[in-house]
Amino acid sequence: MENKQIVITEFGSAETLAVATSPVPVPKADEVLIKVAFSGVNPIDVKTRAGLGWAAAQNKDNLPWVPGYDISGKVVACGAASTRFSINDNVAGFIGFPLQGGGYSQYICVAETDLCAVPDAITLEAAAALPLAGQTAAQAINNAEVKEGDRVLILAGAGGVGHLAVQIAVAAKAEVYTTCSEANLDYLANLGAHAVNYQFAPASERVSDVDVLIDLVGGDIALDALKCLKDGARVVTVPTLSAELICEKAKLLGFTANGMLVKPDIEQLDALMYMVSVGLLKTEIHKIYPLEQAQDAHLQIETGHTRGKVLLGMQC
Ligand SMILES: NC(=O)c1ccc[n+]([C@@H]2O[C@H](COP(=O)([O-])OP(=O)(O)OC[C@H]3O[C@@H](n4cnc5c(N)ncnc54)[C@H](OP(=O)(O)O)[C@@H]3O)[C@@H](O)[C@H]2O)c1
Structure with a gap:
C-alpha cells in the first residue's frame, strides 16, 4: 500500500x-x-x-x-x-x-x-x-464576547471562516451585518445576515452603530470598517499580517482590539460538530x-x- x-x-x-x-x-x-x-x-x-x-x-x-x-x-x-x-x-x-x-x-x-x-x-x-475555519470563527466570536442583541459586523462573511462566523453569531442572537460581493448577497441573507455589497460602497457608508467588528479581510478595508463602530466597541482582527496596524488604530479610537491565532481545541470541535448535526450550522x-x-x-x-x-x- x-x-x-x-x-x-x-x-x-x-x-x-x-x-x-x-x-x-x-x-x-x-x-x-x-x-x-x-x-x-x-x-x-x-x-x-x-x-x-x-x-x-x-x-x-x-x-x-x-x-x-x-x-x-x-x-x-x-x-x-x-x-x-x-x-x-x-x-x-x-x-x-x-x-x-x-x-x-x-x-x-x-x-x-x-x-x-x-x-x-x-x-x-x-x-x-x-476544524481550522470553524474554530477560528468560534474563537473570534468568543474573543469579541458577542452576546444577544449585539450589532456585529463581519467582513468577508462568504469565506471559509466568514460563513461559519456569520452562523455562529446569528445563533448567538446577534444582529449580524456582513460584507460580500454581489454574487454572495442572497447566500448570506439566507444565513440570517444583513448582507452588504462592498462593490457598491465601503462598509463605512452602509453600516453604523456596530458593537463588534470581526475582521476577516485586514488592511485598508478593516481600517474603513472602524468608522462603523460605536463608542466602546470590540474589534477582533483575524488576518495576522495587518493585525498590529489595525489594533493600534482601533485602540487610538478608544475601542478594545485584539488579533488572534486560532488554537486547536477538541472540545470546541466537538461542539461545532454537534451544531452541524442538529442543523444549527451548515x-x-x-x-x-x-x-x-x-x-x-x-x-x-x-x-x-x-x-x-x-x-x-x-x-x-
Ligand atoms: N489568525 C488566524 O488564526 C487565522 C485563522 C484562519 C484564517 N485566517 C485569515 O483570515 C482570513 C480569512 O480566511 P478565510 O479562510 O475565510 O479566507 P477565504 O475563504 O479565502 O475568504 C474568501 C472570501 O473573502 C471574501 N472577500 C474578498 N475580498 C473581500 C472584501 N474586500 N470584502 C469582503 N469580503 C471579501 C470573498 O467574498 P466575495 O467573493 O463575495 O468577494 C470570499 O468569500 C485570511 O486572511 C486568513 O489567512 C487567520
Whole structure:
C-alpha cells in the first residue's frame, strides 16, 4: 500500500505543489492511523507555499513539506495504547498546527487526543470543512464576547471562516451585518445576515452603530470598517499580517482590539460538530478537488473569492 501526499518542493507558485509517495506510516502507541477522505485547504497553506509567514520560515530547511491542517477520514489501525477509537470509526481533526502540517496525505498517524468522532449525521466533507475555519470563527466570536442583541459586523462573511462566523453569531442572537460581493448577497441573507455589497460602497457608508467588528479581510478595508463602530466597541482582527496596524488604530479610537491565532481545541470541535448535526450550522463546500489537482485548489483560494471551503478528495 502506498501513501500519496501533496508536498511543497520549494516556495513559490502553485506549480511547486507535487505528488510524492511514501510508505503508509505505523501508529505509535497513543496514535491511530487514518485513511484520510478529505483534507481542507486554507489560506495559510497557500501563504506558506508561497514562502510567507512563520510556518514557511520555520520549515524552510525542511522541504519537501506536506501542508494541511484539516482532515476527516476513517481509522484503519490503532496504536497499542490507544483506547478512544476503533477501526472504521469516522474521525476529524485540526492537526499539526501550525508547524507540522501533514494533512494533505492519504494516510496519517495522529495522537488520538487530537481527534474527535464524526457523528453519523455529519458527512466527512462537512467534517473536513470545520476544524481550522470553524474554530477560528468560534474563537473570534468568543474573543469579541458577542452576546444577544449585539450589532456585529463581519467582513468577508462568504469565506471559509466568514460563513461559519456569520452562523455562529446569528445563533448567538446577534444582529449580524456582513460584507460580500454581489454574487454572495442572497447566500448570506439566507444565513440570517444583513448582507452588504462592498462593490457598491465601503462598509463605512452602509453600516453604523456596530458593537463588534470581526475582521476577516485586514488592511485598508478593516481600517474603513472602524468608522462603523460605536463608542466602546470590540474589534477582533483575524488576518495576522495587518493585525498590529489595525489594533493600534482601533485602540487610538478608544475601542478594545485584539488579533488572534486560532488554537486547536477538541472540545470546541466537538461542539461545532454537534451544531452541524442538529442543523444549527451548515458548511458550504465551494469545490472538492481530487488530490492530483491540488494546484487548482490553491489557485482557487488565491482568487480571494471562494464561497465556503475548498477541500481535497484524498482518495479520488
Ligand atoms: N489568525 C488566524 O488564526 C487565522 C485563522 C484562519 C484564517 N485566517 C485569515 O483570515 C482570513 C480569512 O480566511 P478565510 O479562510 O475565510 O479566507 P477565504 O475563504 O479565502 O475568504 C474568501 C472570501 O473573502 C471574501 N472577500 C474578498 N475580498 C473581500 C472584501 N474586500 N470584502 C469582503 N469580503 C471579501 C470573498 O467574498 P466575495 O467573493 O463575495 O468577494 C470570499 O468569500 C485570511 O486572511 C486568513 O489567512 C487567520
